[in-house]
Amino acid sequence: MTGFLIRRILQAIVVILGVVFIVFLLGKLIPGGEAAAALGPRRSPAQVAHFNLVNGLDLPIYDQLWRYIWGLFHLNLGYSFKNNEGVKELISQRLPKTLTLVGVSTLVALIIAVPLGILQVVKRYSPLDYLLTSGSFLFYAMPPFFLGFLLILYFSFDLHLFPVSPPIDSGPLTIFTDPRAFVLPVITLSAITIASFSRYMRSSMMDALTQDYVRTARAKGASPNRVLYGHALRNALIPILTLIGLSLPAIASGALITETVFNYPGMGLLTVTAATNNDIPTVLGTTLVITIFTVAGSLLADVLYAIADPRIRFGSTS
Helix, strand or coil: HHHHHHHHHHHHHHHHHHHHHCCCCCCCCCCHHHHHHHCCCCCCHHHHHHHHCCCCCCCHHHHHHHHHHHHCCCCCCCCCCCCCEEEEHHHHHHHHHHHHHHHHHHHHHHHHHHHHHHHHHHHCCCHHHHHHHHHHHHHHHHHHHHHHHHHHHHHHHCCCCCCCCCCCCCCCCCEEHCCCHHHHHHHHHHHHHHHHHHHHHHHHHHHCCCCHHHHHHHHCCHHHHHCCCCHHHHHHHHHHHHHHHHHHHHHHHHHHHHHHHHHCHHHHHHHHHHCCCCHHHHHHHHHHHHHHHHHHHHHHHHHHHHCCCCCHHHHHHH
């Protein structure tokens, strides 16, 4: 188990270092340089030279890379000249709100998707199974912004049941104290996840029902419910742990779009607004933070998978 954890952690560190290097290079590939993005089109050559001198952009590229990595160790993600505020401060205000939205949406998706997948197995090859399968494909293929606009038009403008967007100054816990303001963003973000998880759950359950231990349980006279819930379900849930980690990039990208549609004050809206305003340090900072959380989520999923299924720990030693 220790060796497995060390390998996974080293792999995660390599991926994060690669992303840090790519993000650093992206900052250097800005047309006109970072000074052009910060100072705007009316900059003068003297202003550009002073900006480069103050920020160390006149140093050799390897020195700039070292200063950038050293700054990251001290949680220095750069400075947003558009907002006159450090990128770390901007992210610290928005990140908890995005984590709350993603966490609640993922939990809702699991609570709905797992029973749906089991129901499809119980009613497999029936009209209900085909109907749920078609619905899953429909929602899986539907872009988040399109679903969000449909929900706004119907539930906000026609029925007036939910507000179009939550309050801009709302904190991360407002989703629990004033849930009406967050119903539509959570539905939008969780709908696609439900479609993916339910299809995966159905496939995992179907595979579990063909295993030898299930046939042995049936031969011993176990009831259908005992076979389904006591044997197949327990093992079918193991791959879902990995699926959660692997789905984090898709959920995070969906959160970016969802937050923009509903004007939700999270990391997604911050990134889109920064990109629109040519706020390059903020865009690079949010990209790096989202990537780190995605890698951490995948690492956590691998660890949980190894704990749930001890065979995984020895898979790479054969």
